[in-house]
Amino acid sequence: MEILKMDLLTFICVVMLLRFSSGNAEDCKSSSIPPNPGSGCCGRAVGVTKAIPGFYAQLSQYPWIGIIEHQKENKTKLLCSAILISGRYMLSAAQCFGPTAEQIGKPTNVRLGEYITSNDGPDCVEVGGSQECNDGALRIPIEKVTTHPDFHREQNFQHDIALIRLAQIAPITDFIKPICLPTSDITAEPPQQRMWTAGWGANNQSSSPSDRLHHIDLPYVDLDTCQAAFNISKIRQLKLGQGQLCAGGEEGKDSCKGDAGGPLMYTRDRTTEVVGIVSFGAIPCGKAGVPGVYTNVFAYDAWIRANIED
Structure with a gap:
């Protein structure tokens, strides 16, 4: 076998690298400091193999x-x-x-x-x-x-x-x-894949919050398009800032009341990052052509880390 040609030190290094990249719970220590996304100790759900009918999330799909x-x-x-x-x-x-x-x-x-x-x-x-x-x-x-x-x-x-x-x-x-903090500003390099948000919020403006965790997939929407959508809809008169980002705008698919504070998530190389925080959207929610607005987490990375105490 090829591995027999390795010297002992090289073999040990390879094993440690494999263990480090696997992100197994026994390899990760819980602390105050956010884990490095490359460690495998954040943004990795386990046992997510079976789909639950409907729009409900799986039991261990969003452990964060x-x-x-x-x-x-x-x-x-x-x-x-x-x-x-x-x-x-x-x-x-x-x-x-x-x-x-x-x-x-x-x-x-x-x-x-x-x-x-x-x-x-x-x-x-x-x-x-x-x-x-x-x-x-x-x-x-x-x-x-x-x-x-x-x-x-x-x-x-x-x-x-x-x-x-x-x-x-x-x-x-x-x-x-x-979950992992974002490694880059998603607004600078718009994602090709759809993002996800999850929570216990209402399915629509007239319903009560859900008692079961559910999720939806949403497309990224650039800030200029998002601003224009709110201007045209006249639902809310506002001026969006660089610390915000948008996603959605599809009929019936939106974060809604009770979802505030939840994550907007994007997965890179099997690792999930929190790119946004649910902030607000159209009233009623899920209105076609009007995206939801999220806080851009990357824009606040320095503020987050400055306020963390070990």
């Missing part, structure tokens, strides 16, 4: 998506999603915090590894004649929320980004794992 619990008068409400980027930190939308959001309730916990929000304990689904289950949701208290200092809801939702510090390090499991 969490949902925020807001509490008021002993009642828990689920208002927004959040995105795990390291063992200790999550991204979300700034609109999910502050005085307006706290009228609904104070953000207290994040559920990780969640799938069916109305169910306590492990969530199970029938797939291909067999039952598959996750571990159930893990609730971790929110220690600190840092919203972008320049965010103002009334100013076209620009700088709609927040960084959540969890009270404890999240474990790495098949159902809990960070």
Whole structure:
């Protein structure tokens, strides 16, 4: 065999390289610092082989998506999603915090590894004649929320980004794992493939949020085209900025109410990156010709890293 021709040092290096690139959970350590996309320790879902009928996501398809619990008068409400980027930190939308959001309730916990929000304990689904289950949701208290200092809801939702510090390090499991931060600005090199967004938001403007995680695929839309679409539709009078990006514009396919703070995802070489954060869109959502607007995560990379504490 060819491998016998290698010296011992070369053989060891090859084995270490293969292990490093595999991204197995036992090779990855959960910490406050976002993993390097090349490490295989972020943006890799496991066990995603069977499709669930309809538009529902698979149990372990998006292990980086969490949902925020807001509490008021002993009642828990689920208002927004959040995105795990390291063992200790999550991204979300700034609109999910502050005085307006706290009228609904104070953000207290994040559920990780969640799938069916109305169910306590492990969530199970029938797939291909067999039952598959996750571990159930893990609730971790929110220690600190840092919203972008320049965010103002009334100013076209620009700088709609927040960084959540969890009270404890999240474990790495098949159902809990960070997504990678973007390695480049997707608006500078528009993607040829479609992107995905996922969450527990409503299917349309008149329905209630879903209790099961679902997803949709969306095309990238450049900022000028997106701006023109909003100008023509007159749904909202706004001026989009360089910290925003757009996706969608297809009838009935859009992020909607309850999806704020969730990810817009793009996969490069089997590794998924969070390129956007759900911010706002047309009213009603899913209107043909009017894309949804997302915070461009790459534009805030320096701000994110500057606010992470080891």
